């Protein structure tokens with residue numbers, strides 16, 4: 001009899017312990033997926049720009065976007081960046097048709113955070 005009660009208490013305790021551990025795990029997981037879900041400026045950059053400008057933006061086939069000199073140019077507003085991304089250039093493709101205006105804005109915001 002006593003053993004049964006003890007087992008009962010132990011089970012209760014284990015269930016309680018499991019739920020206490022499980023709750024933070026679940027919230028941590030959903031936070032991570034919320035972060036990965038949807039396309040952030042960083043992801044859009046990786047998908048569309050990194051092959052020429054490098055994963056960190058420091059250049060490759062295309063110029064270094066992280067240089068202090070370029071960052072200075074874009075400090076005041078997004079306009080130059082948005083224009084360039086929308087229209088492209090001599091060797092750079094235009095993204096005006098491929099990406100939505102909002103996505104271009106997100107990429108521009110991201111590009112302005114790049115540092116060498």
Ligand code: HEC
Pocket residue numbers: 045048049050051052053061062063065070081084085088089090091092093095107108111
């Ligand atoms: C096919 C390669 C290629 C891809 C893809 C590409 N670029 Fe470029 N990018 C270039 C080249 C080359 C230049 C240099 C000027 C030119 O050809 O227009 C350039 C120039 C730029 C400039 C102007 C730099 C300056 O101050 O002169 C910006 C800003 C830029 N790219 C951002 C982006 C962003 C953001 C993306 C992604 C949406 C992207 N590029 C995708 C090749 C590329």
